[in-house]
Amino acid sequence: MRDNTRSKSGTGVSGIGVSGTGVSGTGVSGTGVPPVKGVTSFIATRRNLPHWEEPGSVYFITWNTIKKTCLTPEERTLTLSAIRYWDNTRWALYTAVVMPDHVHVLAQPLKISEEQPPAWYKLGSILHSVKSYSAHQINRLRKQAGAVWQDERKDRTVRNEKEFWGKWQYVRDNPVKGNLAVTSEEYLWFYQQMVTGGTPVPLL
Numbered sequence: 508m509r510d511n512t513r514s515k516s517g518t519g520v521s522g523i524g525v526s527g528t529g530v531s532g533t534g535v536s537g538t539g540v541p542p543v544k545g546v547t548s549f550i551a552t553r554r555n556l557p558h559w560e561e562p563g564s565v566y567f568i569t570w571n572t573i574k575k576t577c578l579t580p581e582e583r584t585l586t587l588s589a590i591r592y593w594d595n596t597r598w599a600l601y602t603a604v605v606m607p608d609h610v611h612v613l614a615q616p617l618k619i620s621e622e623q624p625p626a627w628y629k630l631g632s633i634l635h636s637v638k639s640y641s642a643h644q645i646n647r648l649r650k651q652a653g654a655v656w657q658d659e660r661k662d663r664t665v666r667n668e669k670e671f672w673g674k675w676q677y678v679r680d681n682p683v684k685g686n687l688a689v690t691s692e693e694y695l696w697f698y699q700q701m702v703t704g705g706t707p708v709p710l711l
Contacts, residue, residue: 565601565615565665566630567674570638573654577607582645583696586610589641591698597628602678605696606685611678613665634660675699 572578578586583605590612594600601613616628642655665671682694691697 563615563618563627565613565671566662567665567677568612568614568630568634568660568662569609570634570660571609571657573657575608576655578605578645579648580695581648583607585644585648586641587696587698589637589644592640593633593636597633598630600698600700602675602697602699604678604681604691604694604698606681606687611681613671613674613678630662 586605587603590603590605590610591600596617598617599615601615603610603612603614616630616633619626619628638656645655646652663674665674679691679697679699682688682691682697688694688697691699
């Protein structure tokens with residue numbers, strides 16, 4: 508089952524204990540997305556890539572910077588903070604890493620408590636909020652306008668426990684394999700939720 512404690516290694520977050528974001532609190536305000544109708548059944552959409560949403564699913568998500576532009580440390584901090592903003596309110600964030608030119612997230616949109624019939628927050632809406640807010644803040648730092656992130660994302664539905672832990676490990680290994688840190692915990696823009704007692708999520 509899920510445990511609400513966080514990785515303590517390299518914490519810089521007041522009262523949350525997150526692996527090294529280097530900021531106090533979430534550092535994000537005004538990312539609110541207007542209430543939207545949630546996902547009640549399987550939805551498939553397509554642009555250049557297919558996007559599937561299914562109530563209760565866990566997703567492995569990747570998006571890249573525009574033209575593979577490298578983010579500064581401060582920009583990576585802003586991005587991780589934006590990713591964490593909806594944790595435990597609109598999605599369960601299991602692990603995430605902000606690399607210099609791309610992002611990986613393992614997360615599960617949550618059920619909307621008041622909506623009947625039962626519905627779950629839309630993955631696309633959450634990601635739009637995260638990418639839009641972080642891009643706005645990054646552009647403020649750069650004193651410029653324009654796209655920060657590639658418009659489209661890659662998302663994959665996680666089907667079983669083996670795949671879940673495989674994706675979790677992939678996220679953990681990214682900064683090490685990229686020669687950015689000796690261990691994932693040393694990388695300031697890596698986050699993971701601590702879990703105990705077996706499978707942390709109701710995988711479908």
